[in-house]
Amino acid sequence: MHGLHFAADGRCTEIPSMPKPYRVPDKLRLQSCQAVEKYGMVWVCLADEPRHPMPNWDAAVGGAARPIFLPNDVWKAAASRHVENFNDLAHFPWVHAGTFGGDKAVAIPRHEVERTDFGLRFVVDYVEGANRYQDGFEGAEREVRYTYELTYPFATLLIMEPEGSAARYFIGDVVCPESAHVSRIFQVLSDTAGMPDRDFWVKDQALVNEEDRPMVEEQRPEDLPLDLSAEIHIPADRVSLEYRRGLIERFGLGAPMAA
Numbered sequence: 001m002h003g004l005h006f007a008a009d010g011r012c013t014e015i016p017s018m019p020k021p022y023r024v025p026d027k028l029r030l031q032s033c034q035a036v037e038k039y040g041m042v043w044v045c046l047a048d049e050p051r052h053p054m055p056n057w058d059a060a061v062g063g064a065a066r067p068i069f070l071p072n073d074v075w076k077a078a079a080s081r082h083v084e085n086f087n088d089l090a091h092f093p094w095v096h097a098g099t100f101g102g103d104k105a106v107a108i109p110r111h112e113v114e115r116t117d118f119g120l121r122f123v124v125d126y127v128e129g130a131n132r133y134q135d136g137f138e139g140a141e142r143e144v145r146y147t148y149e150l151t152y153p154f155a156t157l158l159i160m161e162p163e164g165s166a167a168r169y170f171i172g173d174v175v176c177p178e179s180a181h182v183s184r185i186f187q188v189l190s191d192t193a194g195m196p197d198r199d200f201w202v203k204d205q206a207l208v209n210e211e212d213r214p215m216v217e218e219q220r221p222e223d224l225p226l227d228l229s230a231e232i233h234i235p236a237d238r239v240s241l242e243y244r245r246g247l248i249e250r251f252g253l254g255a256p257m258a259a
């Protein structure tokens with residue numbers, strides 16, 4: 001607000017409000033951190049060195065793909081709450097009844113959750129209640145194979161393969177915590193055909209997000225419970241449990257506070 005000038009290394013070079021001559025204090029500098037521009041986003045590491053590599057979304061978003069960047073959004077929820085919801089299927093028929101949610105009476109197929117070097121991976125076939133893939137498919141329902149590739153702590157790539165389609169669709173989802181209970185959501189969409197219908201997908205994903213957001217914002221406690229014995233879990237919580245286990249084991253979270 002006072003028009004200070006800074007050099008690329010963060011040093012302050014000019015203080016216009018100061019009568020000349022003046023000396024800029026050495027300590028007056030911007031805090032800088034490592035940053036990489038990739039997949040249309042700036043990824044910043046606040047620690048001296050990253051603990052994990054960045055997620056690899058080259059196949060989905062890099063190369064010939066023409067990604068669509070959704071306007072980023074702020075959710076009043078913990079980043080981990082958003083991640084759990086993004087990796088959950090059992091809420092589809094209930095929360096996404098207005099978009100792609102399927103039959104409420106159909107159980108979610110059992111699926112293995114694989115632990116990868118930096119996250120989790122699982123594959124599930126799901127029958128969506130409406131076809132949203134614009135490839136000429138005729139039918140009210142459509143089976144879609146979902147592959148989720150989660151990179152700890154907050155990045156997920158969802159790969160969607162609709163039955164009978166040669167194209168694969170991708171949604172990359174990354175959460176940047178703004179505070180413990182406020183999260184900025186970044187999403188990027190693409191498909192293997194390289195011709196996503198921008199208007200359709202932006203609108204569709206916005207509708208889906210608006211179905212999720214109020215439900216996630218209402219979840220209590222606001223912090224993800226990391227005492228795994230404190231809650232009752234059903235089979236649909238398998239991914240959540242693995243995710244929470246990973247947060248505990250990889251980051252030392254959930255340990256009792258020292259007295």
Ligand SMILES: [Fe+2]
Nearest residue numbers: 085091095212
């Ligand atoms: Fe959802």
